Amino acid sequence: MPGSGGPIWLAAGLRTPFVQVDGPFAGRDSLALSVPVVQAMAQQASGPIDCGVWGAVVGNLAYTNLAREIWLDAKLDPHVPTFTTVMQCSTSMVAAFEAAGMLGERRAALALVGGVESMSQVEFGLGMNFSVWLRRLFQAKSAGDRLHILRKLRPSDIRLYVPEVKNRVTGRSMGEHTEDMAKDWAITRQEEDALALDSHRRAVAAGDRGFFVPLGGVAKDHFPRRDTSLEKLARLKPAFDRKSGRGTITAGNSSPLTDGAAGLWVATDEGLARLPASLPRVRMIDFELAAIDIFHEGLLMAPVTAIPRLLARHGLAYEDIALWEIHEAFSAQVACHIKALQDKDFVRAKAGLDNNFGRFPVERMNPNGGSVALGHPFAATGARILSQAIKELAALPAGSRAVVSICADGGLGTVALLEC
DSSP states (O other), X not given: OTTSSSOOEEEOOOBOOOEXXXXXXXXXOHHHHHHHHHXXXXXXXXXXXXXXXXXXXXXXXXXXXXHHHHHHHTTOOTTSOEEEOOBTBTHHHHHHHHHHHHBSTTSBOEEEEEXXXXXXXXXXXXXXXXXXXXXXXXXXXXXXXXXXXXXXXXXGGOOEEOOOSBOTTTOOBHHHHHHHHHHHTTOOHHHHHHHHHHHHHHHHHHXXXXXXXOOSSOOSOSOOOTTOOHHHHHTSOOSSOOSSSOOOOOGGGBOOBEEEEEEEEEEOHHHHTTSOTTSOEEEEEEXXXXXXXXXXXXXXXXXXXXXXXXXXXXXXXXXXXXXXXXOOSBHHHHXXXXXXXXXXXXXXXXXXOOOOOOOOOGGGBOTTOOHHHHOBOGGGHHHHHHHHHHHHHHTSOTTOEEEEEEEEXXXXXXXXXXXX
């Protein structure tokens, strides 16, 4: 990988099952969900782990450096530096990029990275005016001071902060933004439902052949549906655009809110030697980050800028990639990406490239299912999708390549180029 001084390897990690909100993990916060994953992965290493990076999108008022709290609760070596990162749905993917930048000769050799989301345990907060009032009340030094502060409280100050799955700047949900993208790119309900059905069928088949080996005392992921069909998907009503008569995004072709945690290994040659030889591993050749204008370019479209730039640096076309793992926030978003990647004028305008990247091989995409079928615990998805890509790619002929792509709230995108 450029700038690393030697090859950077990714090795498949472990994860919990991905389950529905208020399901079997309802009693576990992000810390409790993560500790068993980190402990199980640490047991795989025959030598020291040099650093740890972990993240969650939904914060907790009790701690700020989640990664450090996980490390200490897992009873691992306290001398290992551990820090928390966040980049919305790309969190644990960017954790791998950050770790890769810290590895090299005479430095760290092995990093454990990952992410978690406990959507069952989302904390509500106090509004800022009420929080400031309470702080001043607690700090009052006399009964007179407390009485004075008590008189200043206004009913309008007593508010709760309730987290929502919305973009702060626009005030709109991911689904609402993606409905706009679907209309801009003329994506049909039938296209979206077909992609969703493929995701479920492939996830079910992968589970049947033992591709997924989750931890956590729950037998399997909760969301892959063996009994779904185009007819059943077609009966679902639009979830985000219920008024225009043109809404296409439903609960069936969207990723569900999910509880889960996932990890991943990042290593140099030296670090890789500390892991079991049976663990699937591939080289991370390069990566790309991108950002777009969320008011004019489509909230989840940044990967369409990142992918061509990444491929162009290596003289590659779409058909040169044997495996495509594209995060499925919504089937509509995936369909938009596929269309945009094949639109030469769009690629020229957004990525600044005149390359002929050719046809996008959709048949090579998400062969073991994606987030629509498997679930989407925001910060854990990067580690899940990278581990899934590693395992699949490692079984392909030597020299095969994969592209892993994740869109994230805020108009962000992360993409990795892997090779076995």
